[in-house]
Amino acid sequence: MNTEGLRNKSSAEEENNININIMVNGQSYSLAVHPAYRLVDILRNDLGLTGTKISCEIGRCGACSVVMDGNLVNACLVMAYQVDNQVIETIEQVAIETIHPIQQAFLEEGALQCGYCTPGMVIALKSLLDKNNHPTEEEVLDYLSGNLCRCTGYNGILRAVQRYKNESLSIHKFKL
Amino acid sequence: MRLVRENFPSKWKVRPDGLAKVTGTLKYLTDLIFPNMLYGKVLRSSYPHAKILSISTGNAEKLEGVKAVVTHNDVPGMNRFGLIFPDQPVLCDDVARYVGDAIAAVAAESEEIAELAIKLIEVEYEPLEVIDDPEKALLQSAVKLHPGGNILHRAGYKSSEEVMNVIKECPYVVEETYETPRQMHAYMETEGGVVVPDKNGGITVYAATQHGFKDRMQLARILGMPESDIRVISSPIGGSFGGKDELNIQPYAALLALKTGRPIKLHNKRSESVRAGIKRHPMKMKMITGADEQGKLVGHYVKIIADTGAYATLGPAVLDFAVEHSTGPYLIPHVDIEGISVFTNNGVSGEYRGFGGNQVTFALESQIDRLAEMMRMDPLMLREINIRNAEDLGPLGQRIVANDGAKNVLSMIKSSTILTAPLKRQDNWCLRGRGAAITMHGGGLGFGRPDPSGARLALTKEGEIEIAFGFEEFGQGLLASIEIMMTDMLGCAKEDIKIVIGDTDLVPASGSSTASRSTNMIWQGINKLKEPWRDKILDAASSVTGVQKRKLFIGERGVWEKGVKNKMIITYKELAKSFSHNLPVCSTQYHFPTTPDAVIGGHYLHTYAAVAAEVEIDQLTGRIKVTKLDHSVAAGPVVNPLGYLGQIEGGAIMGLGFTLFEDSIMEHARYHTENFDSYLLPTIKDIPLSTNVDVDESLFESDIFGPRGVGEIGTVAVAPAITAAIHNACGIWVSKLPVSPEELLNALELTPFLFDQQEVVE
Ligand code: FES
Ligand code: FES
Numbered sequence: 001m002n003t004e005g006l007r008n009k010s011s012a013e014e015e016n017n018i019n020i021n022i023m024v025n026g027q028s029y030s031l032a033v034h035p036a037y038r039l040v041d042i043l044r045n046d047l048g049l050t051g052t053k054i055s056c057e058i059g060r061c062g063a064c065s066v067v068m069d070g071n072l073v074n075a076c077l078v079m080a081y082q083v084d085n086q087v088i089e090t091i092e093q094v095a096i097e098t099i100h101p102i103q104q105a106f107l108e109e110g111a112l113q114c115g116y117c118t119p120g121m122v123i124a125l126k127s128l129l130d131k132n133n134h135p136t137e138e139e140v141l142d143y144l145s146g147n148l149c150r151c152t153g154y155n156g157i158l159r160a161v162q163r164y165k166n167e168s169l170s171i172h173k174f175k176l
Numbered sequence: 177m178r179l180v181r182e183n184f185p186s187k188w189k190v191r192p193d194g195l196a197k198v199t200g201t202l203k204y205l206t207d208l209i210f211p212n213m214l215y216g217k218v219l220r221s222s223y224p225h226a227k228i229l230s231i232s233t234g235n236a237e238k239l240e241g242v243k244a245v246v247t248h249n250d251v252p253g254m255n256r257f258g259l260i261f262p263d264q265p266v267l268c269d270d271v272a273r274y275v276g277d278a279i280a281a282v283a284a285e286s287e288e289i290a291e292l293a294i295k296l297i298e299v300e301y302e303p304l305e306v307i308d309d310p311e312k313a314l315l316q317s318a319v320k321l322h323p324g325g326n327i328l329h330r331a332g333y334k335s336s337e338e339v340m341n342v343i344k345e346c347p348y349v350v351e352e353t354y355e356t357p358r359q360m361h362a363y364m365e366t367e368g369g370v371v372v373p374d375k376n377g378g379i380t381v382y383a384a385t386q387h388g389f390k391d392r393m394q395l396a397r398i399l400g401m402p403e404s405d406i407r408v409i410s411s412p413i414g415g416s417f418g419g420k421d422e423l424n425i426q427p428y429a430a431l432l433a434l435k436t437g438r439p440i441k442l443h444n445k446r447s448e449s450v451r452a453g454i455k456r457h458p459m460k461m462k463m464i465t466g467a468d469e470q471g472k473l474v475g476h477y478v479k480i481i482a483d484t485g486a487y488a489t490l491g492p493a494v495l496d497f498a499v500e501h502s503t504g505p506y507l508i509p510h511v512d513i514e515g516i517s518v519f520t521n522n523g524v525s526g527e528y529r530g531f532g533g534n535q536v537t538f539a540l541e542s543q544i545d546r547l548a549e550m551m552r553m554d555p556l557m558l559r560e561i562n563i564r565n566a567e568d569l570g571p572l573g574q575r576i577v578a579n580d581g582a583k584n585v586l587s588m589i590k591s592s593t594i595l596t597a598p599l600k601r602q603d604n605w606c607l608r609g610r611g612a613a614i615t616m617h618g619g620g621l622g623f624g625r626p627d628p629s630g631a632r633l634a635l636t637k638e639g640e641i642e643i644a645f646g647f648e649e650f651g652q653g654l655l656a657s658i659e660i661m662m663t664d665m666l667g668c669a670k671e672d673i674k675i676v677i678g679d680t681d682l683v684p685a686s687g688s689s690t691a692s693r694s695t696n697m698i699w700q701g702i703n704k705l706k707e708p709w710r711d712k713i714l715d716a717a718s719s720v721t722g723v724q725k726r727k728l729f730i731g732e733r734g735v736w737e738k739g740v741k742n743k744m745i746i747t748y749k750e751l752a753k754s755f756s757h758n759l760p761v762c763s764t765q766y767h768f769p770t771t772p773d774a775v776i777g778g779h780y781l782h783t784y785a786a787v788a789a790e791v792e793i794d795q796l797t798g799r800i801k802v803t804k805l806d807h808s809v810a811a812g813p814v815v816n817p818l819g820y821l822g823q824i825e826g827g828a829i830m831g832l833g834f835t836l837f838e839d840s841i842m843e844h845a846r847y848h849t850e851n852f853d854s855y856l857l858p859t860i861k862d863i864p865l866s867t868n869v870d871v872d873e874s875l876f877e878s879d880i881f882g883p884r885g886v887g888e889i890g891t892v893a894v895a896p897a898i899t900a901a902i903h904n905a906c907g908i909w910v911s912k913l914p915v916s917p918e919e920l921l922n923a924l925e926l927t928p929f930l931f932d933q934q935e936v937v938e
Contacts, residue, residue: 050207051200053414055364056446060852063364091200103198107190110818113826114651115197116364116414122198137865144860148852150362150415151651152822153829154860155867 020084024049025093033080040064040075042083043090051091051119055148062147065120066090072127074146091119094126102126102164109159113151121147121157134165179824179869184817191656191819192675193412193649204414205382206368206443213370214243214283216432216442217290218425219297220451221272221279224308224521224845225321226301228268231280236296241285244435245297251431253400257423259390263322264487264524266398266427272301273321274486274521275846276452283432283440308845310460310483310518321486321519328484329492331499331777332514333572339512343475346466350546354463354539355912356895357839358483359456360849361528362857363650365414367453368443371429378405379430384413386421386648387688388680398427399434411678413650417830418527420650421690422454422489447850454526455840457482457494457517459535463502465543471553471561473508476543480515480536482525489526491517496622496777498532503571504540505582505616505784506562521845527690529827533617533892534834538913541613541896546909555900556590556612564616566876574623574771574778577879581784581810584872586614588808589786592868601905605795608803611900614786615893618779619692619884620768625777627693627768630684631701633709634761639749640674641666645701646686647694648678652887653819657695660816665702666709669732672748684763692885693768695815696781699882704764712760713751720754721745769881781881783811783889784872787828787897790864793905795924798917802832802898805864810872811884824869824890831894833858836914 017032024047031046040057043049043066055063057076064075067089094100102125105111112118121144128135128143135143140161149157181188196202233245248255248269255269256262268277280297284290307313313326320326336342343349369383378401385391388408396403413420429442444452464477480498484491495517502513544562548555563582570576589595594610601608621627632644643662649655655675662673676682686697710730717735718725723745727737734747752759771780790804807824814820837856841848849855875881899910908923 044207045209048209050203053204053364055366056852058446058851058853061364095199099195099199106198107194110191110822112191112194112197112651113653113822114364114413114415115193115202116204116651118197119200122200141861146859148364148857148859150364150417150830150857151826153826153858153867154863155825155829156822157860158865 018081020080022083023087025090035079035081037080038076039066039078039080039083042080043075049090049092053116053119055116062120062124063117065123065147067123067127072124091123094122100126101167102129102160105160105163109156109163111152111156111160117147117149121149125161133168177871177873179814179817179821179871184814187660187817189656189660189816189818191653192659193655202412204365204412205370205384205409206365208370208382210370210372210439213439213441214285214432214436215287215290216429216440217282217287217294218278218428218448219280219294220448221268221275221277222299223272223301223303224275225304225306226272227304228270228272228279229300229302232298233280235298236282236293239289239293239296241289242282242293243285243438244283244432245280245293246431246435247280250435251398254397257394257398257427258488259422259490260492261488262397274523276523277486278428281428281432283436306845307520308522308842310481310520313518313520321521326519327516328488328519329495329517330515331496333499334512335573336510339475339477339510342510343464343466343477346474347469348467348547348550349464350543350550351464352543352546352911354461354542356459356535356538357834357913358458358523358525358842359528359834359838360450360840360855361417361419361453362855363415363417363419366444366446366449367420367424369425369429370439370441371426371433372439373433373437379433380407380409381426381430382409383426383429384416384420384650385410386416386650386690388648388678389646389685390688391423391426392680394423395426395430399430408680409678411649413648416650417529418531418690419454421527421688424453446852450840450850451847454489454524456528457484457491457525457532457535459498461536461539463539463543465547467547467551471551471558473506473562475510476503476508478502478513482515482517483520483522484517485520485522485524487524489524491525493777494527494532497618498536500571500618500777500779501533502536502540504537505564505614507564507568522842523840523847529830530888530892531691533615533888534831534895537613537615537892538895541893542899542911545611545900545903556586559586559614570771570778572775572778574773574775576771576780576782577881578876579782579810579879580874581782581872582614582616584874585784585786585808585810588870588872589614589788589806592788592806594788594790594804594806607793607795607905608790609901609903609905610788610790611897611904612786612788613893613896613900614784616782616784617889617892619696619781619783620770620779621691622777622779623770623773623775627687627770628765629686629697629701629768630763630765631686631705632684632761632763633705635748635752635759636674637752637756637759639747639752641668641672641748642674642676643702644676644683645698646677646683647698648689650689652823653816654689654694656819657816658698661699661702665706667731672733692783692887692889695883695885696881697768699815700766701764703882704766705762708762712762716751716755716760717746720751781884783809783884783886785809785889785893787893789897789901791898791901791905793902793920798921798924800836800902800915800917802864804866806868807890808870808872809886809889811886811889812875813873813883814871815883820886821869823886825867827888827890828867828894829858829863831891832862832898834913835895835898839914
């Protein structure tokens with residue numbers, strides 16, 4: 001169990017802290033944090049998991065997307081008291097030994113430029129594909145409508161999803 | 177040629193920074209954490225225009241966890257910054273001129289404490305009269321925002337004294353006033369970074385910028401410290417689009433770092449980014465354009481008022497660019513263009529992808545479409561009649577590099593299926609229409625403006641071929657382009673290459689990564705270094721191996737000997753070992769190509785683009801959906817097809833946002849817009865699912881300038897193509913962006929529209 005945070009804390013802050021237990025990317029942590037502290041701060045500041053980004057901090061852009069207990073959430077809107085005993089998956093967990101096929105498809109199809117929205121996009125798509133490996137275009141559009149990208153105009157992202165679908169289809173066919 | 181993988185198989189490359197980006201392992205400068213780091217926060221003015229009577233920081237300083245508070249008294253050097261004229265206070269001393277003006281800054285143990293401390297700073301203001309409109313700023317009675325008055329800059333071009341007279345004689349005249357919004361760059365990563373002080377009194381600045389050396393120069397001036405004591409590390413960047421070229425948080429983090437002796441992280445919240453960050457210049461453009469019976473444009477009269485906000489930044493250059501591009505790719509014998517850039521207490525306007533071109537192109541192309549309707553002529557035919565020829569002079573009468581791009585993109589877009597396939601005009605509540613627009617866009621800073629670049633090629637002691645440029649990677653794909661050009665021009669493998677950018681201690685000055693100049697400057701640089709490099713490497717290889725130089729060539733992994741079967745005779749690694757004390761280095765300095773004619777700001781290299789759009793209008797809500805968008809682009813040879821495609825596609829959606837949604841709304845010089853809940857960026861559901869990009873790669877034989885940059889061109893002509901399609905769908909002309917669904921609905925009620933009225937005469 002890891003209790004070390006990276007953040008400097010002042011004694012004033014520590015007074016009202018609550019203890020939370022949280023499982024992030026398969027590792028459990030026990031932390032003392034302010035109840036209104038946000039999940040995105042825990043990830044970025046306390047655990048050093050900076051793959052999760054911050055951009056709007058009001059739930060409008062999806063740059064901070066993570067999976068909490070199987071659901072896609074905006075980590076900027078989740079408070080510390082809400083994550084006690086929860087299982088969190090961040091972008092750092094998506095590629096462990098090899099990269100995920102959707103990440104490969106992102107690379108091939110130019111689904112990223114500055115890359116700042118990319119972790120959020122990837123985690124959002126992965127959480128969709130985990131549930132449904134062949135989403136319709138409509139489902140993809142709906143699912144990604146909370147993830148903003150200012151660089152790509154999204155065309156590359158849609159190409160990547162198409163490639164993913166084609167390839168997983170061909171693997172599937174091959175197996176049959 | 178269609179820009180798809182099949183047509184560019186060998187150049188369709190995964191970007192070198194891609195893996196770190198898709199896995200989230202790439203550290204942006206705002207992700208950095210240093211031991212002992214403090215958090216900075218800036219106090220911004222409570223008023224858009226006010227005298228500052230006193231600033232008292234005592235209570236903030238007393239707060240536990242606060243380590244420093246700085247005000248104008250703590251600025252050791254020049255308390256001003258600005259890319260052209262340093263007129264913006266780092267920390268206001270006597271007057272605040274907009275709501276983004278910085279008054280004080282705090283360093284504390286945590287962001288929360290810093291935020292609290294900001295609230296404890298007491299500032300006594302005396303509110304002054306606010307100018308929230310450039311036309312008000314021009315009134316005799318208006319208060320003066322700067323000692324020189326309220327006019328930042330005037331620019332104009334007149335090719336004849338007769339303009340209004342010849343227009344009066346024209347059988348077809350269109351007069352209209354157009355307005356464009358205060359578009360926000362809305363990069364996903366807001367401005368931020370860390371400044372780390374060192375033991376010798378210097379600092380390292382880790383913060384995004386488009387021009388590390390310019391930041392260093394401006395910071396040296398502010399901090400009263402030699403440039404050599406400042407190191408600027410400025411890539412990677414989570415988006416910029418022109419918005420991070422000017423200084424933003426760097427001076428505050430630097431002042432606090434020097435005062436506390438500790439690293440300072442300062443990362444703007446979105447609301448602060450909106451408040452303090454620059455925007456696209458809102459412009460009001462009056463155009464009167466006349467054509468003769470045959471459809472030849474005869475006279476074009478233009479008046480532009482740009483709201484430059486409280487400070488100059490690149491305002492003068494943006495206006496010059498707008499004036500120059502007011503005639504687009506057309507030949508018009510009588511032209512009179514006047515522009516004025518005016519100070520107000522509104523948000524500061526500055527550099528933004530397209531650089532004043534987007535605004536005037538919207539107005540100009542709308543004029544052409546209105547004229548075509550008046551003449552009952554096909555709008556593309558009208559363009560064809562007036563389009564420039566390859567050898568014609570540029571829009572300011574300056575010589576430009578001859579190129580058929582304007583004609584080529586026009587003829588390419590004519591065959592877009594958006595324009596040729598049958599269109600179902602109406603079903604249920606939906607009206608459909610289609611339209612097109614074209615543009616030409618200058619690259620580089622223009623005549624009379626220092627626009628130098630540098631490049632360095634070296635063999636490292638590890639045997640890597642190190643290429644160094646002072647450019648920045650903000651997503652545009654610069655690293656991929658460098659890699660492709662290096663393997664292409666030097667014959668090496670991508671594994672042989674080490675790319676160094678974004679660090680003033682390690683790279684040569686290359687100028688700003690702006691004005692679509694980087695691709696061209698990189699190509700020029702490598703092109704100039706290619707021969708000396710080959711020479712040095714082959715000399716070295718020959719002296720080590722004893723094989724005659726003429727039998728050798730540089731290739732993948734090392735130097736090869738020509739033969740029936742080429743064979744590798746020494747690897748770069750081995751070569752580096754043998755020459756560890758005298759490693760080959762080649763450097764070069766050069767300038768962006770400029771016109772030989774002394775026309776200040778005049779551009780020499782151009783790109784050309786045409787856009788076709790199809791839209792659907794919901795008659796119940798007035799909502800517009802762009803359903804298809806095609807592009808033709810002429811920008812010389814395609815270096816990096818995937819990057820090129822991304823620039824056009826991404827630029828187009830930024831243009832779509834400019835047309836339909838985006839405006840940073842201000843009232844009485846205060847922002848209503850604070851974040852993405854009140855500033856609507858296009859989402860994935862707002863984009864056309866069908867988009868094609870066709871490219872014309874041709875250059876004339878005499879054209880030695882290589883590939884042009886495409887960072888801006890994809891965004892310039894999108895608005896007029898969409899508004900032409902809107903008119904085609906419902907008969908309503910839009911003259912103000914973003915298009916308001918409410919206004920469109922009202923107009924639809926007033927104008928019952930029958931399709932057969934608008935059938936054009938071919
Ligand atoms: S930062 Fe969380 S949704 Fe934007
Ligand atoms: S790649 Fe830059 S915001 Fe999406």
